[in-house]
Amino acid sequence: MKINDDHMYHGAALTQIAEHPTFKAVNAFWLNGKKSHAAFRINDTTGIYLKYAALPHGFAKEYTFTFTRAHLSELDVLREHCTRVFVVLVCIKTKEICVISYGQLTQMIGLRKKVRGEDEEQYQVLVTAPANKQFRVYVNRPGRKGILMGQQLVRRNAFPEMLFIEDLIAGAA
Secondary structure, eight states, rough: OOHHHHHHHHHHHHHHHHHHTTOOOEEEEETTTTEEEEEETTTTEEEEEEESOOOOOOTTTTTEEEEEHHHHHHHHHHHHHHEEEEEEETTTTTEEEEEEHHHHHHHHHHHHHHHHHHHHSSEEEEEEOOOSSSSEEEEEETTTEEEEEEEEEEEOOOOTHHHHHHHHHHHOO
């Protein structure tokens, strides 16, 4: 069987998930009778949507993750089937994985929509990984490249732990 890039880069994230002590199962997510190439269910109730970017670009060394309307629709359906949904952003050059919640993603996109005044065909979520600091995740202001909006700070060690927080709390009860 041929190995695609998404197999390798998604595999890096899925391996870390599988190594977590409360991990039980991973299943591909099915949408309209087809297996998703990016969405998975972890321990049945947690959804993840995987994206990867090879190299950071520009002066700010930003990893760019593009979300088309189709990606966002798939995320919406995943949210309907899972208690919690996360977006897993694999930053290949730095060999690190950033994770944000579905809510954080929709908040950033919603902010951009509000400022622009309309929907866009696609949205770019940008991630920087400054040395010895948290990830910075944000969108650019419409029409103003380099002016960021909705910045989220994400701990470098949040992945994969964030996916299992409820499992850990339930196990302690």
